[in-house]
Amino acid sequence: MRRISADYIFPIHAKPIKNGVLTITDDGKIVELSAFSENDEDIEFYAGIICPGFVNAHCHLELSHLKNTIPAHTGITGFIKEIPKRRNIADRSQQTDAAKFYDNFMYLQGIVAVGDISNSDLTFDLKKQSKIFYHTFVEAFSCNENETDKIMQENQDIVDLGKKLGISISPTLHAPYSMCDRLFSEMKLRAEKYGILSYHNQESQDENEYFENNSGKFLKFYSEFVRPNKPLPTGKSPIHRILDDIDKNTKILLVHNTFTTENDYDFAVSASKNISWTLCPKSNLYIENHLPPIEMFSRKNAKIAIGTDSLSSNTNLSMIDELRTVSDNFKNIELNELLTWATLNGAQALDIEKKIGTFETGKMPGTVLIDNVDMQKMMLTKKSTSRIL
Numbered sequence: 590m591r592r593i594s595a596d597y598i599f600p601i602h603a604k605p606i607k608n609g610v611l612t613i614t615d616d617g618k619i620v621e622l623s624a625f626s627e628n629d630e631d632i633e634f635y636a637g638i639i640c641p642g643f644v645n646a647h648c649h650l651e652l653s654h655l656k657n658t659i660p661a662h663t664g665i666t667g668f669i670k671e672i673p674k675r676r677n678i679a680d681r682s683q684q685t686d687a688a689k690f691y692d693n694f695m696y697l698q699g700i701v702a703v704g705d706i707s708n709s710d711l712t713f714d715l716k717k718q719s720k721i722f723y724h725t726f727v728e729a730f731s732c733n734e735n736e737t738d739k740i741m742q743e744n745q746d747i748v749d750l751g752k753k754l755g756i757s758i759s760p761t762l763h764a765p766y767s768m769c770d771r772l773f774s775e776m777k778l779r780a781e782k783y784g785i786l787s788y789h790n791q792e793s794q795d796e797n798e799y800f801e802n803n804s805g806k807f808l809k810f811y812s813e814f815v816r817p818n819k820p821l822p823t824g825k826s827p828i829h830r831i832l833d834d835i836d837k838n839t840k841i842l843l844v845h846n847t848f849t850t851e852n853d854y855d856f857a858v859s860a861s862k863n864i865s866w867t868l869c870p871k872s873n874l875y876i877e878n879h880l881p882p883i884e885m886f887s888r889k890n891a892k893i894a895i896g897t898d899s900l901s902s903n904t905n906l907s908m909i910d911e912l913r914t915v916s917d918n919f920k921n922i923e924l925n926e927l928l929t930w931a932t933l934n935g936a937q938a939l940d941i942e943k944k945i946g947t948f949e950t951g952k953m954p955g956t957v958l959i960d961n962v963d964m965q966k967m968m969l970t971k972k973s974t975s976r977i978l
């Protein structure tokens with residue numbers, strides 16, 4: 590049994606407790622959360638705050654070898670052109686080594702669960718052995734109707750491989766701009782059967798421009814790079830493509846939402862009550878140099894989750910860096926709210942909130958120490974770091 594205390598404990602399901610004491614079993618199950626008393630002995634005391642383990646709700650671990658290879662601020666169409674060019678700059682064992690390194694790095698930083706997008710089986714063996722729980726979304730995209738059968742089969746084969754290994758896995762759709770109608774509707778049905786999907790939404794203003802007005806950079810991108818054999822449907826905000834006839838019970842991680850408007854938000858919550866607004870602030874700054882309308886989401890009590898995205902568009906896979914980026918830019922968002930996004934909301938997005946996300950008795954959420962917090966203002970500082978205890 591371990592008894593752990595700090596300046597503050599943030600249990601997430603309840604208000605922060607000054608000098609709270611967390612009693613956990615040696616394998617990490619929460620036994621009790623109590624107030625500090627003078628007679629308490631054998632307590633590990635830490636300077637800083639303690640919260641449950643982080644959930645990184647959006648990552649592409651298999652792209653970890655692309656760190657520092659793609660220039661910042663290319664915009665999304667520039668960025669997508671770079672990925673296939675660079676994906677194979679390292680051989681498979683180098684790619685696996687990079688993924689392993691960052692799996693361990695994420696764990697040491699306090700990440701206990703990850704919603705991870707995969708296009709191959711590269712990371713499956715390491716996920717089976719990892720201390721982190723991964724739910725893997727096997728992604729499909731193609732704008733060419735003639736490729737649909739082939740892409741569907743490849744997607745199925747990778748999902749089957751993961752199932753055979755016993756990892757948590759399901760099929761998913763990439764984005765509104767990257768899928769022809771046939772692949773889009775067939776993959777949507779396939780994902781809905783699993784009851785969960787992750788989807789890149791409104792990552793750029795160009796995406797809105799194309800779908801709403803059939804104009805902007807995507808026209809050039811399609812004519813020069815992707816060449817769909819049928820134009821993608823236009824006339825509405827791109828968020829409609831996934832939500833217009835969505836299965837109401839399917840959990841949806843809408844990822845990025847960098848250019849989502851209040852109208853889009855209002856439409857989305859009328860279409861589904863199961864949306865997690867998964868924000869990746871550092872990746873958005875890296876690619877588009879723009880942040881999502883975080884104040885709007887917060888004001889509307891949106892279920893916000895946080896992701897790091899991949900090292901092709903981020904300098905690190907660190908949840909505390911993402912939270913600091915939010916609090917640097919939106920100073921009125923309270924620490925308890927930020928930490929709720931990074932823990933419980935991520936757990937709910939991945940349907941694992943019965944096991945992790947809060948310090949409720951019986952859960953095994955992991956314990957994270959955050960140091961160098963400004964205790965007066967109760968805010969993260971530039972020096973705040975996190976680690977698993």
Ligand SMILES: [Zn+2]
Nearest residue numbers: 649706789898
């Ligand atoms: Zn992504």
